[in-house]
Amino acid sequence: MPAPCRVVVPLRQHLGAPAKAIVAVGDRVAEGQPIAEPGGFVSAPVHAPIAGEVTFVGPRAHPGGFPCESVVIEARDGVGPAATDGAPPPWRLPGASADWERMTRAELTALIREAGIVGLGGAAFPTHVKLSPPAGKPIDLLVINGAECEPFLTCDHRVMLEETAAVVTGVRILKRALGVPRAIIGVEGNKPDAIARLGEACALDDGIEVVACRVKYPQGAEKQLINALTGREVPPPPGLPLDVGVVVQNVGTAAAVARAVTAGLPLYERVVTVSGSAIARPSNVRVRIGTPLRDIIDFCGGLASPPAKVVMGGPMMGASLTDLDVPVVKATSGLLFFTRHECPDSTPHACIRCGRCGEACPLCLQPSEIALRVEIGDLDAAQALHIQECMECGTCAYICPSNRWLVQQVRLGKAKLHDRKQQRSA
Amino acid sequence: MTASSNAAPEGAPVSAPPPADKVGASARPTLRVGPSPHLHGPETVPRIMRWVFLALLPAALVSVWFFGASAVKVLTLSTLFCLGVEWLCLRLMRTPGALSDWSAAVTGLLLGMNLPPTAPWWLILAGAIVAIVVAKHLFGGLGGNIFNPALTARVFLLVSWPTYMTTWLKPGQRQWLAPGTDLAGITEATPLGLLKEGRLSELSAGASDLLLGNLGGSVGEISALALLIGAAALLWKRIITWEIPAAFIGTVAAVTGLAYAIGGPERYLAPHLHVLAGGLFLGAFFMATDMVTCPITYRGRLIFGAGCGLLTAVIRLWGGYPEGVSFAILLMNAGTPMIDHYLRPRTFGTATARQGATS
Numbered sequence: 001m002p003a004p005c006r007v008v009v010p011l012r013q014h015l016g017a018p019a020k021a022i023v024a025v026g027d028r029v030a031e032g033q034p035i036a037e038p039g040g041f042v043s044a045p046v047h048a049p050i051a052g053e054v055t056f057v058g059p060r061a062h063p064g065g066f067p068c069e070s071v072v073i074e075a076r077d078g079v080g081p082a083a084t085d086g087a088p089p090p091w092r093l094p095g096a097s098a099d100w101e102r103m104t105r106a107e108l109t110a111l112i113r114e115a116g117i118v119g120l121g122g123a124a125f126p127t128h129v130k131l132s133p134p135a136g137k138p139i140d141l142l143v144i145n146g147a148e149c150e151p152f153l154t155c156d157h158r159v160m161l162e163e164t165a166a167v168v169t170g171v172r173i174l175k176r177a178l179g180v181p182r183a184i185i186g187v188e189g190n191k192p193d194a195i196a197r198l199g200e201a202c203a204l205d206d207g208i209e210v211v212a213c214r215v216k217y218p219q220g221a222e223k224q225l226i227n228a229l230t231g232r233e234v235p236p237p238p239g240l241p242l243d244v245g246v247v248v249q250n251v252g253t254a255a256a257v258a259r260a261v262t263a264g265l266p267l268y269e270r271v272v273t274v275s276g277s278a279i280a281r282p283s284n285v286r287v288r289i290g291t292p293l294r295d296i297i298d299f300c301g302g303l304a305s306p307p308a309k310v311v312m313g314g315p316m317m318g319a320s321l322t323d324l325d326v327p328v329v330k331a332t333s334g335l336l337f338f339t340r341h342e343c344p345d346s347t348p349h350a351c352i353r354c355g356r357c358g359e360a361c362p363l364c365l366q367p368s369e370i371a372l373r374v375e376i377g378d379l380d381a382a383q384a385l386h387i388q389e390c391m392e393c394g395t396c397a398y399i400c401p402s403n404r405w406l407v408q409q410v411r412l413g414k415a416k417l418h419d420r421k422q423q424r425s426a
Numbered sequence: 427m428t429a430s431s432n433a434a435p436e437g438a439p440v441s442a443p444p445p446a447d448k449v450g451a452s453a454r455p456t457l458r459v460g461p462s463p464h465l466h467g468p469e470t471v472p473r474i475m476r477w478v479f480l481a482l483l484p485a486a487l488v489s490v491w492f493f494g495a496s497a498v499k500v501l502t503l504s505t506l507f508c509l510g511v512e513w514l515c516l517r518l519m520r521t522p523g524a525l526s527d528w529s530a531a532v533t534g535l536l537l538g539m540n541l542p543p544t545a546p547w548w549l550i551l552a553g554a555i556v557a558i559v560v561a562k563h564l565f566g567g568l569g570g571n572i573f574n575p576a577l578t579a580r581v582f583l584l585v586s587w588p589t590y591m592t593t594w595l596k597p598g599q600r601q602w603l604a605p606g607t608d609l610a611g612i613t614e615a616t617p618l619g620l621l622k623e624g625r626l627s628e629l630s631a632g633a634s635d636l637l638l639g640n641l642g643g644s645v646g647e648i649s650a651l652a653l654l655i656g657a658a659a660l661l662w663k664r665i666i667t668w669e670i671p672a673a674f675i676g677t678v679a680a681v682t683g684l685a686y687a688i689g690g691p692e693r694y695l696a697p698h699l700h701v702l703a704g705g706l707f708l709g710a711f712f713m714a715t716d717m718v719t720c721p722i723t724y725r726g727r728l729i730f731g732a733g734c735g736l737l738t739a740v741i742r743l744w745g746g747y748p749e750g751v752s753f754a755i756l757l758m759n760a761g762t763p764m765i766d767h768y769l770r771p772r773t774f775g776t777a778t779a780r781q782g783a784t785s
Binding site: 065151223227233234235236239303306307308309310311313315316317318319320321322323324336338342343344345346349350351352353354355356358359362363364365366368369385386389392394395397398399400401402403405407408411 | 455456457458459460461462463464465466467469470471473474522523527567568569570717718719720721722723724766770771772773774775776
């Protein structure tokens with residue numbers, strides 16, 4: 001969609017330390033110019049999504065439901081998408097070149113870091129951190145996640161179809177940056193067109209393999225995808241994929257890496273799935289980071305009916321929004337406008353011990369048992385039942401015939417454990 | 427996406443109502459917020475219970491065919507009494523729940539199917555009270571009970587009024603039995619009863635009678651075939667899983683088969699008759715699989731089923747009662763918490779931790 005005239009860019013768009021603003025009110029910025037620098041190693045810079053004037057630096061509502069330090073940029077006469085004449089030329093990363101095969105691993109990682117690239121699957125973990133595995137953890141495989149993370153979301157599918165070349169270039173760059181000989185692109189079997197197209201594009205590089213995997217949720221979760229493609233099981237937290245020699249990157253991230261390294265384009269736009277019955281024209285749109293939700297609603301034909309719930313992310317793990325004035329962030333994989341009918345109110349009933357939550361749990365936990373311990377306040381028992389290993393995919397609560405708050409109790413239990421730990425150490 | 431890290435109840439409208447000056451396309455819709463997941467699967471408790479109720483109907487209909495008015499009376503009274511007692515309990519104990527969850531209807535139908543067709547109304551009422559009040563609501567209502575309510579009631583009635591509970595009508599006696607009717611002449615012993623009394627030579631019913639239900643017995647247990655049809659529906663709908671019935675019936679067949687092979691046909695019943703006779707199918711498919719009172723893991727269910735089978739066979743072969751399915755299931759119900767405690771599933775990634783890059 002066309003660039004908006006006003007963007008609100010939160011500085012916390014990734015896991016880790018928030019970025020620090022390096023612009024002030026009144027500054028004129030070019031499209032793509034860095035406006036915030038990383039606040040630590042596990043952090044990422046933020047770039048101006050549009051050219052314009054900085055009109056505000058301070059707290060604004062973050063889609064996560066908390067106030068967050070943000071930079072507001074408005075298009076002005078002479079600058080910005082409204083008037084192309086006299087606009088400063090877009091800012092591009094220095095050092096980027098199509099001749100990336102000559103760059104060293106460190107140069108590639110540095111470029112990716114400068115570009116502010118984070119995992120676009122939804123977790124928004126800074127990509128350069130994943131590309132810098134600690135010594136002593138050998139990596140032998142790069143897994144590219146093309147198994148859409150959640151139901152409803154189709155943005156990865158569109159990226160694979162429409163930006164196949166960029167995805168494959170990105171995979172090759174990531175492979176080189178990691179120094180691994182082999183990469184597997186895992187795509188769910190219900191996207192044969194994407195599998196075929198990626199297969200053609202990868203035919204020249206025998207280090208890349210496209211593998212169809214079973215259609216299920218959660219297939220796009222790192223641990224599940226690694227298991228499906230390689231049979232390896234990532235150990236429970238603090239275990240990471242690199243403990244089994246694997247690094248996972250999303251297809252959208254790969255495409256962003258290709259654009260950053262070959263054309264110097266920082267990450268200031270992404271593909272977002274806009275769906276749900278309450279939106280007039282469900283679509284996948286490429287939007288600038290910081291675009292207010294209302295602009296996207298208007299672009300997608302407005303609201304067909306009043307939404308009962310608006311979800312940012314997927315229906316299983318996304319967050320419901322309290323208002324429509326929040327901006328799109330780097331982690332926004334989807335915007336779902338649900339009607340009352342799609343997400344009816346639920347009242348939990350008594351657990352009938354059917355055991356389905358345990359059968360469905362991708363990590364083989366026993367959600368009903370854990371939730372019960374949290375409910376009665378026995379955090380130690382919950383910990384003994386591996387509450388910390390839950391990845392909060394929500395499958396248990398989805399399947400529960402009694403509508404119980406299973407994953408919700410797990411989150412509550414984790415938060416209580418976190419509080420308790422902090423109190424004890426204080 | 428770390429926004430909703432709490433278990434706040436859903437449904438509370440959070441954002442402000444639309445301001446008066448903002449109407450039309452830009453109006454603020456009232457948005458609901460709540461923790462993810464925002465979607466829910468189609469399965470609900472009433473749906474599960476309704477399927478169990480429906481799956482019991484083929485066997486119930488067979489009993490109506492063979493026992494006529496008596497079976498209709500027992501099944502109807504039992505279901506209505508259980509629903510009535512449940513209604514009272516929900517009111518008096520202020521337990522959340524409703525008759526519309528169908529759980530009391532299932533208990534009622536199951537209880538009726540566990541009674542002899544000659545059961546008088548007061549016996550049925552006593553059973554309904556024990557099932558719903560004692561076995562279910564004193565333990566906390568739906569989901570809280572340790573023992574299967576219908577079976578608890580059956581065993582209570584069996585030890586309290588053994589004569590009433592073992593007066594088996596001959597199949598084909600379809601007429602209305604007024605209270606006080608002389609039952610001598612229209613009753614017979616069950617195959618397992620004959621076995622216990624050492625009158626095995628008098629046994630006339632064969633495997634086909636046991637399959638179709640052409641013999642004396644409890645209202646719901648006579649036709650193995652009808653029970654299998656219902657069980658197939660439950661397996662197909664994935665309401666029950668195969669582990670408990672398979673382990674249960676398999677163990678009964680194995681143990682009774684061993685006894686038959688060693689002790690000979692004069693003293694023991696053939697294993698296939700043991701499997702088809704008595705309440706084994708009703709118990710294995712419909713009562714041992716009661717979700718509330720059986721273990722929640724696959725391995726736990728296999729052990730639970732095998733335990734039920736072993737106890738059933740031991741009671742039938744060497745115990746004081748001709749039939750042991752009810753006792754076996756109740757005893758294993760008591761063991762369920764322990765089975766669940768010791769058989770936790772292996773958490774993903776734990777056994778292979780530090781497996782490293784091997785391939």
